[in-house]
């Protein structure tokens with residue numbers, strides 16, 4: 001954190017609160033967080049994910065180093081957090097850990113999400129050397145049968161051995177980073193494993209265990225993925241035989257004032273809910289980040305969020 005980054009963060013906060021109050025967007029800062037997609041490719045076939053379903057209508061491919069360098073160059077003064085992930089499995093990018101290094105050299109906190117199928121000796125070594133600060137590992141089952149029910153094509157033994165190797169090598173090297181967050185998407189099919197999971201994660205030495213609610217595209221008619229324990233669900237029965245979002249949709253979204261997502265080919269989209277790039281605010285190769293961030297199109301999108309968020313399709317299934 002630097003004074004410049006801190007001041008930028010406060011400018012964003014003030015812009016957000018002032019915009020809410022006047023119901024008209026104003027933007028005085030620059031993005032403090034970004035998610036950038038290394039690749040759309042994935043080795044698994046998860047049923048609620050466009051990478052897994054191979055269902056993108058936008059182009060698929062791999063992020064070029066030059067593009068990342070350009071984004072970092074433009075935003076390094078204000079950017080505090082870079083999540084090198086959007087869709088796809090980042091470790092499938094042949095230069096993934098070099099991408100991490102580019103951001104780490106500029107003292108930006110780096111994070112990524114992985115299904116942990118590629119944590120072999122070489123990748124673990126490079127991960128520890130890259131400066132990566134946070135590694136989010138998606139693992140949603142403690143037995144192969146439960147795990148592969150959602151992570152179709154996945155091998156739980158690979159995830160576990162990769163994690164064990166990472167912890168072992170991290171300890172040997174006397175390093176604290178990357179911190180490992182184990183993310184468990186709770187569904188109706190794995191919720192019974194939660195008590196055992198807590199015990200297992202503590203024994204393994206996981207830095208943080210996150211029990212995450214699962215986004216379901218067609219939730220209105222219910223789904224076997226919705227857990228029985230509704231504390232782990234984004235949805236609740238509406239009393240008329242259908243399901244609805246647990247959280248009331250309010251005309252606001254802090255995310256639209258603090259950060260954005262960039263696809264592998266430079267399309268700037270509002271947030272991670274826009275998986276297929278329906279709301280492209282601009283292309284990084286064509287306009288500067290500031291131009292995109294403060295463009296009339298972006299402001300019109302923010303304006304709709306402040307006045308009638310329900311009209312935006314991607315926001316209807318969002319808990320923000």
Ligand code: SF4
Nearest residue numbers: 253271273314315318
């Ligand atoms: S889906 Fe809509 S409300 Fe949710 S984070 Fe994205 S822009 Fe904000």
